[in-house]
Amino acid sequence: MKYSTLAVLLIGAASGTAMAQTNVTVYGxxxxxxxxxxxxxxxxxSKLTSGIASGSRLGFRGTEDLGxxxxxxxxxxxxxxxxxxxxxxxxxxxxxxxxxxxxGGFGALTLGxxxxxxxxxxxxxxxxxxxxxGDAANIMPxxxxxxxxxxxxxKYASPNLQGFTGEVAYGFGEVAGxxxxxxxxxxxxxxxxxxxxxxxGYHNRNNDTATVTNTSAAKNTLLALTYDLSVVxxxxxxxxxxxxxxxxxxxxxxxxxxxxxxxxxxxxxxxLLGVTVPFGVHTLLGSYIRKDDKTGNNRDANQWAIGYRxxxxxxxxxxxxxxxxxxxxxxxxxxxxxxxxxxxxxxxxVGVRHTF
Numbered sequence: 130m131k132y133s134t135l136a137v138l139l140i141g142a143a144s145g146t147a148m149a150q151t152n153v154t155v156y157g158x159x160x161x162x163x164x165x166x167x168x169x170x171x172x173x174x175s176k177l178t179s180g181i182a183s184g185s186r187l188g189f190r191g192t193e194d195l196g197x198x199x200x201x202x203x204x205x206x207x208x209x210x211x212x213x214x215x216x217x218x219x220x221x222x223x224x225x226x227x228x229x230x231x232x233g234g235f236g237a238l239t240l241g242x243x244x245x246x247x248x249x250x251x252x253x254x255x256x257x258x259x260x261x262x263g264d265a266a267n268i269m270p271x272x273x274x275x276x277x278x279x280x281x282x283x284k285y286a287s288p289n290l291q292g293f294t295g296e297v298a299y300g301f302g303e304v305a306g307x308x309x310x311x312x313x314x315x316x317x318x319x320x321x322x323x324x325x326x327x328x329x330g331y332h333n334r335n336n337d338t339a340t341v342t343n344t345s346a347a348k349n350t351l352l353a354l355t356y357d358l359s360v361v362x363x364x365x366x367x368x369x370x371x372x373x374x375x376x377x378x379x380x381x382x383x384x385x386x387x388x389x390x391x392x393x394x395x396x397x398x399x400x401l402l403g404v405t406v407p408f409g410v411h412t413l414l415g416s417y418i419r420k421d422d423k424t425g426n427n428r429d430a431n432q433w434a435i436g437y438r439x440x441x442x443x444x445x446x447x448x449x450x451x452x453x454x455x456x457x458x459x460x461x462x463x464x465x466x467x468x469x470x471x472x473x474x475x476x477x478x479v480g481v482r483h484t485f
Contacts, residue, residue, distance in 0.1 A: 151193040151201075160185045161211045162448070162480015166464065168473030170386030179211035180468035181478050182260040182438075182448050186225055195231075202237070203229040208468075217468060226278070236287045243284050246296050246317035247349050248277035250330030253319075254353035254366030256403035256414045256436075260467035262452035262476040263434025268420045268462050269368055269399045270349045270376050272315070272332040279313050292322040302335065310337040324357040336373050345395070347375040364403035364416070371396050376420075379470035380463040391461025396423040412438040414450070420462070428460035449479040 162181045166174040179185045188206035195201055206225040208217030218224025228241030248271060252258055255265035259277075271277050279300035286296040295318045302311030312335050319328035330351045336344040351368040370376045376394045383390040403416035414436035422428045436450035452464045454474045465471030466478060 151191045153189060153191040155187075155189055156485060157187040157209075158183050158185055158482065158484050159209075159211060160467075160480065160482040162478050164466070164469075164476060164478045166471060166473045167475040169384045169463075171384070171472065174472055177212045178466065178469060178478070178480075179209065179213075180217065181466045181480050182482050183258070184217065184225065184260075184468045185209040185211050188225070197233075199231060199233045201229070202232055202239070228282075228284075234288065236285060239284050239286075241282065242278055242280050243282045243298065244277055245272045245279055245313075245330075245332050246298055246315040247272045247330035247332035247351055250317055250319075250328045250351045250353045251366070253326060253328050253355060254351070254364055254401050254403075256362070256364045256405045256416050257434065257450070261414075261434075261436050261448060261450035262464050262466060262478050263414065263416055263432075263436050263450050264452075264466055265366070265401055265416065265418060267379060267452070267454065267465055267471065268418045268430055268432050269351075269366070269401065270370050271379075272313075272334065272347075272349050279315075282313075292320050294319045294321075304337075304339050306339065307337065309335050310339060310342070311335060324359075325355070326357075327352075327354045329353075334374060345372040347372045349375055351399075360406070360408075362405040362407075364401065364405070366399065366401035366403075368399035370394070370399065378461050378463075379465055380461065380472065384461060384463055384472055385456070385474075387459050387461070389459065391428065391459055392426060394420070394422045394424055394426070394428060397421060398423065410440040412440075414438070420460075422460070427458050429457040430460045430462045431455045432462070432464075444485065445481070445483045447479075447481055449477075451475075451477045 160183050161179050164176050164178045190204050193201045205223045205227050207223050208225045210217050228239045228243050230239030257263040259266050281301040284298040297316040300313040304310035315332040317330040332349045334347040348371045354365040356363045376397050378393045398421040400419045406413040416434050418432040420430040432454045434452035439447045454462050463471035464476035
């Protein structure tokens with residue numbers, strides 16, 4: 130889609146919803162900083178990157194009151210590459226999220242491109258919020274069609290019932306002649322009360338295509354727990370990953386130049402331990418992640434990460450982080466960020482993020 134066409138669509142969407150008396154909110158994140166990556170066989174990389182702590186974005190969110198407690202809702206969100214002025218998510222118009230639905234006392238039913246329940250569980254577990262160099266998705270699975278999202282998805286999210294919430298999602302594979310090939314589904318249940326929050330997420334992805342069948346499905350189960358003691362917030366995540374594509378490498382280009390290119394694990398366990406330490410306008414972050422590969426390759430990995438945020442205001446902060454991965458037996462995990470896969474086993478970044 131040409132950028133001029135996208136601009137017309139955005140203006141038309143805003144004006145059209147205003148005429149229908151829908152409450153429309155324009156929101157976004159502008160995040161950019163410096164990144165230094167080390168450890169790749171191709172050499173070190175230093176660059177300016179958009180979307181290190183949080184993917185830069187522009188979004189439109191709308192709600193129309195239909196009466197009787199029922200509302201119509203929509204969300205259109207595009208990823209912005211501030212460093213080059215383009216779009217992320219393979220240059221798609223609304224590649225981050227795009228859905229429409231209904232909500233009320235029953236909860237919410239939405240249709241379109243949406244986050245997987247398992248990914249939202251990972252966000253809870255990770256003190257880095259799946260961003261910065263310490264992004265848990267460097268090692269832990271990030272499920273969906275393209276990192277955390279599903280296309281062609283119907284999702285139901287329950288109302289909050291005395292602290293309990295739940296959601297289920299189904300993504301159509303849309304392969305002619307098969308209702309199973311390429312389909313995805315997931316679910317999550319959570320509980321939050323006072324200082325404690327816990328969530329269990331699951332995702333299943335069928336790897337069959339129109340021509341290749343009987344491939345093992347990717348199955349991911351993740352338990353996330355946080356406990357907020359005010360002076361420190363504790364994070365715990367434990368995941369079980371089984372099947373082809375259950376633990377895809379973020380960088381599949383043999384970044385360390387091995388004679389035999391790294392192969393993604395098809396049977397692994399993940400353990401995350403993390404802390405968030407807020408004091409005034411300062412926040413310290415730290416995490417340790419262990420990938421235990423249960424296959425015969427025994428390609429384990431360990432990631433250590435530290436981070437710091439300084440709040441200039443409620444909407445603007447400065448950040449910095451460093452992470453290092455130790456790969457065993459030819460494993461190929463890399464240190465990336467919220468938007469990039471990374472090129473080596475070490476990375477440092479520093480930048481600024483503004484939300485609006």
